[in-house]
Amino acid sequence: MVLRWPAVAVLMLSAPLMAADWKLVWSDEFNGKGSPDAAKWTYEEGFIRNHEAQRYTSDPANARMENGYLVIEARKDGDKITSASVTTEGKTAWTHARIEVRAKLPAGRGTWPAIWLLGVNHRQAGWPKCGEIDVMEHVGFDPGIIHANIHTAKYNHVKKTNKGDKITVDDPSGSFHIYAVEWSGDRMDFSVDHKTYFFYENEKSGTDAWPFDEPMYLILNVAIGGSWGGQKGVDDSIFPQKMEVDWVHVYKRAGE
Numbered sequence: 001m002v003l004r005w006p007a008v009a010v011l012m013l014s015a016p017l018m019a020a021d022w023k024l025v026w027s028d029e030f031n032g033k034g035s036p037d038a039a040k041w042t043y044e045e046g047f048i049r050n051h052e053a054q055r056y057t058s059d060p061a062n063a064r065m066e067n068g069y070l071v072i073e074a075r076k077d078g079d080k081i082t083s084a085s086v087t088t089e090g091k092t093a094w095t096h097a098r099i100e101v102r103a104k105l106p107a108g109r110g111t112w113p114a115i116w117l118l119g120v121n122h123r124q125a126g127w128p129k130c131g132e133i134d135v136m137e138h139v140g141f142d143p144g145i146i147h148a149n150i151h152t153a154k155y156n157h158v159k160k161t162n163k164g165d166k167i168t169v170d171d172p173s174g175s176f177h178i179y180a181v182e183w184s185g186d187r188m189d190f191s192v193d194h195k196t197y198f199f200y201e202n203e204k205s206g207t208d209a210w211p212f213d214e215p216m217y218l219i220l221n222v223a224i225g226g227s228w229g230g231q232k233g234v235d236d237s238i239f240p241q242k243m244e245v246d247w248v249h250v251y252k253r254a255g256e
Contacts, residue, residue, distance in 0.1 A: 053225035085221035093215035107173035108238030111140035112229025131211035165198035
């Protein structure tokens with residue numbers, strides 16, 4: 001039997017920790033079966049970024065609803081690795097919101113799961129000018145360490161100027177945790193289980209430092225290898241590996 005937190009209980013837990021004017025505007029509890037809701041989610045497909053080893057697919061073997069969770073599964077068949085990157089691009093995007101994702105992460109050297117947002121204008125403006133918000137990243141060769149980062153034209157990892165921090169989390173691959181960003185026009189606060197460990201403030205110097213007043217869409221993915229996840233190689237014995245997402249909740253302040 002799968003024990004899950006009822007939505008009411010989740011809201012009761014969250015409410016004391018959030019301003020009263022935050023209102024739930026979008027959510028997915030993943031209570032169905034088969035592929036995720038096509039009205040809410042789409043997929044990246046192919047070899048996308050960061051010299052990663054996996055090919056992203058829309059195959060239910062790699063992305064599906066199962067037992068009340070969204071399962072994103074990295075699989076290895078011979079020398080081919082497949083996984084999924086599930087996004088809200090072209091479906092829904094937000095500006096200034098609180099985004100919470102309750103998830104359990106994959107484990108093993110070479111895994112690189114992420115929960116992140118990208119500017120809807122990324123195809124026109126390019127990266128990093130479009131802005132990127134990394135709510136959660138975890139690399140399997142460094143178990144238990146959760147990272148949050150932002151990337152902009154002024155602050156990004158290519159220039160070695162990106163802004164971010166990390167926190168040690170108890171057993172993120174064996175238990176569920178709530179990964180969140182609370183994002184206003186003035187700052188972002190990043191937290192795990194409502195404990196804030198990184199914030200980034202709008203320095204009011206322009207869009208090169210703060211492109212975050214434009215809509216951004218959500219991405220949930222499990223990468224394998226690549227420029228960060230593969231720094232210490234990929235353990236071929238770990239497959240399959242799953243990220244299980246219990247729910248996604250998006251809140252907005254009244255009037256925003």
